[in-house]
Every structure is written in structure tokens, then in C-alpha cells.
Amino acid sequence: MSLHEVFRDCAAQRRAALIGYLPAGFPTVPDSAELFRAMVRGDGDTPGCDVVEIGIPYSDPVMDGPTIQAAGGEALRNGFRVRQLFDLVATVAEAGAAPVVMTYWNPVHRYGPDAFARDLAAAGGLGVITPDLIPDEADEWLTAARRYDLDRIFLVAPSSTDRRLAMTAEAGSGFLYAASVMGVTGARDSVSGSARDLVRRTREHTELPIGVGLGVRTAEHAAEVGSFADGVIVGSAFVSRVRREGTTGVAEFAAELGRGVRSNPAPVPEVVD
Amino acid sequence: MTARDSETSYESVTPGGTGVSGHDPDSGGHFGSYGGRFMPEALIAAQDELAAEYDKARDDPEFVAELERLLRDYAGRPSPLTEVERFGAHAGGARVLLKREDLNHTGSHKINNVLGQALLVKRMGKRRVIAETGAGQHGVATATACALLDLDCVIYMGATDTRRQALNVARMRLLGAEVRPVEAGSATLKDAINEALRDWVTNVADTHYLLGTAAGAHPFPLMVRNLHKVIGEESREQVLRRTGRLPDAVVACVGGGSNAIGIFHGFIDDPGVRLVGMEAGGHGLDSGEHGAALTSGSPGTLHGARSYLLQDEDGQIAEAYSISAGLDYPGVGPEHAWLADTGRAEYRAVTDEEAMHAFRLLSRTEGIIPAIESAHALAGALRLGAELGPEAVLVVSLSGRGDKDMDTAAHYFGLVPEAGITGEDQG
Numbered sequence: 262m263s264l265h266e267v268f269r270d271c272a273a274q275r276r277a278a279l280i281g282y283l284p285a286g287f288p289t290v291p292d293s294a295e296l297f298r299a300m301v302r303g304d305g306d307t308p309g310c311d312v313v314e315i316g317i318p319y320s321d322p323v324m325d326g327p328t329i330q331a332a333g334g335e336a337l338r339n340g341f342r343v344r345q346l347f348d349l350v351a352t353v354a355e356a357g358a359a360p361v362v363m364t365y366w367n368p369v370h371r372y373g374p375d376a377f378a379r380d381l382a383a384a385g386g387l388g389v390i391t392p393d394l395i396p397d398e399a400d401e402w403l404t405a406a407r408r409y410d411l412d413r414i415f416l417v418a419p420s421s422t423d424r425r426l427a428m429t430a431e432a433g434s435g436f437l438y439a440a441s442v443m444g445v446t447g448a449r450d451s452v453s454g455s456a457r458d459l460v461r462r463t464r465e466h467t468e469l470p471i472g473v474g475l476g477v478r479t480a481e482h483a484a485e486v487g488s489f490a491d492g493v494i495v496g497s498a499f500v501s502r503v504r505r506e507g508t509t510g511v512a513e514f515a516a517e518l519g520r521g522v523r524s525n526p527a528p529v530p531e532v533v534d
Numbered sequence: 535m536t537a538r539d540s541e542t543s544y545e546s547v548t549p550g551g552t553g554v555s556g557h558d559p560d561s562g563g564h565f566g567s568y569g570g571r572f573m574p575e576a577l578i579a580a581q582d583e584l585a586a587e588y589d590k591a592r593d594d595p596e597f598v599a600e601l602e603r604l605l606r607d608y609a610g611r612p613s614p615l616t617e618v619e620r621f622g623a624h625a626g627g628a629r630v631l632l633k634r635e636d637l638n639h640t641g642s643h644k645i646n647n648v649l650g651q652a653l654l655v656k657r658m659g660k661r662r663v664i665a666e667t668g669a670g671q672h673g674v675a676t677a678t679a680c681a682l683l684d685l686d687c688v689i690y691m692g693a694t695d696t697r698r699q700a701l702n703v704a705r706m707r708l709l710g711a712e713v714r715p716v717e718a719g720s721a722t723l724k725d726a727i728n729e730a731l732r733d734w735v736t737n738v739a740d741t742h743y744l745l746g747t748a749a750g751a752h753p754f755p756l757m758v759r760n761l762h763k764v765i766g767e768e769s770r771e772q773v774l775r776r777t778g779r780l781p782d783a784v785v786a787c788v789g790g791g792s793n794a795i796g797i798f799h800g801f802i803d804d805p806g807v808r809l810v811g812m813e814a815g816g817h818g819l820d821s822g823e824h825g826a827a828l829t830s831g832s833p834g835t836l837h838g839a840r841s842y843l844l845q846d847e848d849g850q851i852a853e854a855y856s857i858s859a860g861l862d863y864p865g866v867g868p869e870h871a872w873l874a875d876t877g878r879a880e881y882r883a884v885t886d887e888e889a890m891h892a893f894r895l896l897s898r899t900e901g902i903i904p905a906i907e908s909a910h911a912l913a914g915a916l917r918l919g920a921e922l923g924p925e926a927v928l929v930v931s932l933s934g935r936g937d938k939d940m941d942t943a944a945h946y947f948g949l950v951p952e953a954g955i956t957g958e959d960q961g
């Protein structure tokens with residue numbers, strides 16, 4: 262199944278896709294395989310994530326807040342290696358969700374973009390989210406990704422100009438990742454009003470689905486974001502749940518969020534802030 | 535030698551650089567395959583704004599004049615070029631001339647860049663400045679400029695470094711800056727940069743990141759280089775006047791590489807002048823404990839640019855090591871990567887031991903205590919002089935003064951009773 266089909270099916274159910282993130286190898290590689298399965302499975306009543314972002318732990322995660330920094334650091338201290346990523350990608354695919362990789366650029370640069378795309382596609386991966394690679398610098402990656410039919414998922418931000426929104430939408434595929442606030446990853450108490458505005462501005466330039474991330478931590482947030490975005494992205498809150506409650510907690514949290522995106526709240530009138 | 539050389543008229547060189555030289559990167563900030571902008575999209579608008587504002591400012595006579603005035607009346611430029619005969623006797627008898635950036639206000643070359651960027655901040659109408667610092671030199675210079683120009687200032691500094699450089703922390707606080715220790719990662723310079731970038735992406739609307747070296751995403755490598763070009767332009771004029779010829783080599787230490795790129799650019803169109811950068815060899819390249827990104831690293835992306843860096847086979851950034859906090863960085867500015875690949879400049883590594891030998895030698899032969907960073911360049915001059923012989927003329931960038939390093943030196947050489955005697959050479 263492609264990302265295009267995942268978003269199409271969710272749209273047919275009149276809901277947003279649930280996109281969950283955890284770092285690969287956190288806290289260990291075998292544990293993280295269990296956690297990814299739990300994120301997809303949900304609690305038995307409600308399924309969990311439609312799309313799973315598998316993060317590559319990185320030594321210098323400048324876009325991440327303390328929660329994800331600490332988790333990635335733990336994975337690295339426990340010996341995670343990039344070559345172990347691909348089995349985890351296959352695990353997610355076998356569990357029935359759409360696997361994408363989220364990574365800072367240097368590990369891919371070092372692996373070789375073409376080799377990385379080849380190995381990711383072979384494992385069943387569908388695309389890569391690149392938080393510090395903008396389309397302006399992505400020629401080599403775009404070539405490799407097209408060659409292996411992988412989606413190129415770029416970020417847009419509240420500070421992006423209309424010209425850059427158009428250019429980024431043109432270069433991207435699969436979906437666009439809208440960073441809802443100016444800042445790093447981390448759960449927040451409320452969903453920023455800038456998210457809705459960014460989604461509205463981005464839609465003027467693209468038919469691609471738009472996922473909203475940064476700050477979503479409850480089923481209520483998920484429902485709210487799902488009312489105006491095509492995908493709801495949850496990362497740091499999953500990491501916190503791993504810390505508090507382990508695999509069972511992650512499965513339950515995925516189901517809670519799953520109910521959130523299915524709760525179908527009354528459509529919220531579009532607000533321009 | 536006398537301390538002050540008044541032969542150079544400051545008005546003859548232009549600080550900040552004007553116009554486009556044949557050595558500028560493309561519009562995306564690429565020096566060959568290096569540089570660029572490997573940055574979060576959220577920061578691109580700010581980088582674009584900065585690049586546009588800098589383009590306007592560098593050709594604006596009012597901006598150029600204001601910067602010129604500050605560099606002259608506040609920082610004390612031009613800095614002298616001091617010939618050091620007794621030191622030169624140890625460098626194969628070569629004529630060695632030191633470009634005295636240590637005599638600038640705040641004690642290093644850092645002030646050139648900081649004054650230029652702080653003036654840009656005022657032009658952009660931002661109120662808040664953030665910066666990283668390793669040893670504290672750039673943090674002190676930034677806090678100084680912010681005090682002068684009435685800007686709010688937050689300095690990120692690795693927690694390890696705040697302990698190693700407690701006096702500089704006090705200095706920054708006295709100047710009105712807030713110092714935030716960074717506990718993440720190795721708690722040193724690279725982690726301070728990470729934390730400053732996290733602050734910037736959150737507060738970019740009213741905040742300028744005043745990067746301290748010629749690295750990072752475009753336009754920083756170009757802008758910081760141009761703000762330090764005055765070092766090389768003054769040096770060229772001074773050495774011609776003094777010796778009647780161009781030097782055989784220009785030598786500078788390279789961490790991020792800002793003083794080196796500044797002095798190199800005064801001579802870059804003189805093909806007979808060798809440009810030699812000295813990296814931190816730490817405990818030796820074989821030990822794995824060093825900061826020699828160009829001599830021993832490989833291409834990758836870090837802090838916004840593609841350049842050489844120290845990394846493992848997975849692309850995880852390695853921790854650098856040097857006795858000098860200012861060279862303790864696993865990357866290097868992208869233009870140096872390009873100059874290394876094209877062969878216009880050459881790069882070598884100097885160990886802690888060689889640097890500390892040169893540190894003490896200059897102190898004892900000339901009465902000048904250099905920064906340990908700059909002592910790496912001096913060690914390079916000792917080697918080059920021995921290779922080139924007594925006919926050679928060497929210009930060395932003495933990028934900073936050594937007061938900040940007295941604690942390290944006292945321990946290394948066993949100069950105070952309570953300090954452990956760790957240096958094997960008691961001289």
C-alpha cells in the first residue's frame with residue numbers, strides 16, 4: 262500500500278490518518294520492534310497508527326526537544342546502528358502500517374543516498390521525512406528516491422513564504438509535514454492556532470495530504486487537528502508513554518488517539534488568525 | 535620589538551568587504567560542493583532575510599562607515615604586525631611577523647565579526663541576540679557588542695565549558711548577558727550550538743543568532759569571512775611595507791576557521807603565498823582524540839552546511855578533543871573544505887604538546903602570551919620555518935591573547951603549587 266492509498270482510504274472514512282513516531286532502537290532494538298507493533302495494533306477495539314515514522318537516533322538532533330533527544334541518546338548508548346533500521350521498517354510493514362523513516366540528513370549522506378533508498382525500499386519503506394533537508398539542497402536525494410519509488414516528505418513551517426510553500430509542495434510527495442508551531446518537538450498543552458492557518462495556506466498550493474505535527478499529545482488534540490488536517494502526527498507523547506507504561510501503555514495510547522481521529526467532531530469553521 | 539606599529543593607515547582598507555569577489559559562493563551559499571543550507575525550513579525565512587539585509591548593508595556607505603568607526607575607535611583597529619626575531623630564531627631563522635588580533639578590544643579577532651553582525655541586528659529591527667561560545671571568547675565579544683548597542687543577549691555554553699572557563703562566565707554576566715549552561719550531549723561547543731539553534735527556531739521572529747565562526751548555513755560563512763577579511767587586508771599592506779615583499783606563507787589556526795579565512799583572504803589572489811591552516815591534533819591523529827576535521831575527517835552535514843567533519847561510519851558526529859576549547863569542534867567552515875579540495879590552502883594538525891611548547895616559547899622569547907588556539911598557528915610556523923629556512927617570511931595570525939588560558943597553562947606546566955604537574959617538560 263502506498264502513502265497515497267493510506268490517505269485516500271482514511272479520507273473515505275472521513276477521518277485523518279494517525280501518524281506515530283518513535284526512535285528506532287529505543288530503548289533497545291528488540292524492545293522497539295515490540296513498541297512499533299503495539300503502535301499499529303492498538304487495544305483490540307480500536308486500531309492504532311496508520312503510518313509509523315521510524316526515527317533514526319542522531320547525535321545532534323537540533324529540531325528535537327528534550328524528550329526525543331533523551332530517547333535517541335538512549336538508543337545510541339544501547340548500541341543502535343543504522344543498518345538495524347531496515348528490519349524495524351519491515352516489522353512495521355508486516356504489522357500492517359505504512360512505514361516511513363524520519364531522519365536528519367547526515368546519516369543518509371554518510372550511508373549514501375542511493376544505497377539508503379535502495380535498502381529502505383527493499384525493506385518495505387515508503388518514504389523519508391527530512392527535517393533538515395530542504396528541496397533546494399535535495400537534488401541527489403530526489404534522484405535516489407524517485408529511482409526506488411520512495412516518497413519525499415518535506416516540512417513546511419509557519420514562517421514559510423508562499424513561494425516556498427509552492428516550491429516545497431512541488432518537490433514533495435506522499436504528504437507534506439506541517440510543523441504547527443515555531444519550535445522543536447515536544448508535547449504542548451494546546452494546539453497552536455498557527456497550525457490551522459498553515460494548513461490553509463499550504464492547501465492553496467497543493468493537492469498533497471497535509472500532516473500536522475509538533476505538540477499533539479491527547480485524543481482531544483488529535484480530534485481537533487484531524488478536523489482540519491489529513492494526518493495527525495504524534496511523537497514526544499509516545500516516547501513519554503513508553504517511559505511511563507511500556508508496550509501496553511503505547512498500545513492503549515495508540516487506540517486513544519485512534520478514537521480521537523475517528524471522533525468526527527463538528528467541522529470547525531476555518532479561522533484565520 | 536615595539537608593541538604598536540603605526541605604519542598602516544586604517545582608511546586604506548575596507549572592513550566588511552564590498553562588492554562581489556571572485557571567491558564568493560553561488561547564490562545558495564555553495565563553495566563548490568560545500569556549504570549550502572542544511573537547515574529546518576522554519577529557519578529559512580530568517581536566513582533569507584539575513585542574506586538580503588547583509589547584501590544591502592555591505593554596499594551601504596553608511597553601514598560601512600559605522601562599522602569602520604567602531605572597528606577603529608572601539609575595537610582599536612588596525613591591529614599591529616609585530617616582527618618576532620627571538621621567536622623566529624627557533625623557526626629556522628625565518629622572519630616571523632605576528633598579526634596582533636590579541637590586541638583588539640576583548641582580546642581576540644572575534645570582535646570584528648560581532649560588531650558587524652550586531653549592527654545588522656539593529657538594521658533588521660530585532661531586539662534579542664543569542665550566541666554559542668566554547669572558551670567564552672565569542673560569548674564575551676557578543677555580550678560586549680550587545681552592551682554597546684543595547685541588545686538583549688543570551689549565551690549558550692556547554693556546562694563543561696562553564697566550569698573550565700568560570701571567569702568568562704562572570705565576564706559575560708557582568709556585561710549584562712544571560713549565560714545558559716547546556717547539559718545535553720558532551721556539554722561542549724557543539725551542544726551549545728545545537729541549543730542555540732533550538733532557541734532560534736522557537737524565537738526567530740525577534741531573535742538573531744550571532745554565529746561566532748565562518749561555518750553554519752548560508753549566509754554565515756560568507757558574511758563572517760567578509761567581516762574578518764580586514765585581518766588579511768591589513769596584514770598584506772603591513773607586510774609589504776615592512777619587508778618589501780609578500781610572505782612565503784600565511785599561517786593561522788583552524789577550529790571553525792574564522793580568523794584563518796579572514797587572514798587568508800588578504801592573500802588569496804597572490805598565488806605565491808602559501809595559505810596554511812593548523813588544526814587541533816589533540817593527543818595525535820592516531821589517538822582519535824583531536825579536532826582535525828580537514829586533516830582527518832570526511833564530508834558530511836553539520837549545523838547547516840556541508841563540509842568536512844569528524845563522524846563515525848553511521849554519520850553520528852564524533853566528539854572532538856583539544857586542549858584549546860576554541861578548537862574543540864568536530865566541524866569546520868565550508869570554504870576551508872573547498873580551499874582544501876582545490877589545493878589553494880593546505881591544512882596540517884598540531885598536537886597539544888607542540889602547541890603548548892610554542893605557547894611557552896613565545897611567552898619567554900617575546901613577552902607575548904598567546905591564546906592556546908593561536909599557539910597552534912605558532913607551532914605551525916616553527917615547523918614551516920624549519921622547512922623553508924632563514925630566507926622565508928611568515929605571517930602568523932595571533933588570533934587571541936592567552937589570559938583566559940592561564941588556568942590550563944598553570945596546570946600543564948605546574949606553575950602554581952596546588953596545580954597538579956601534568957606537563958612533562960618543566961623547562
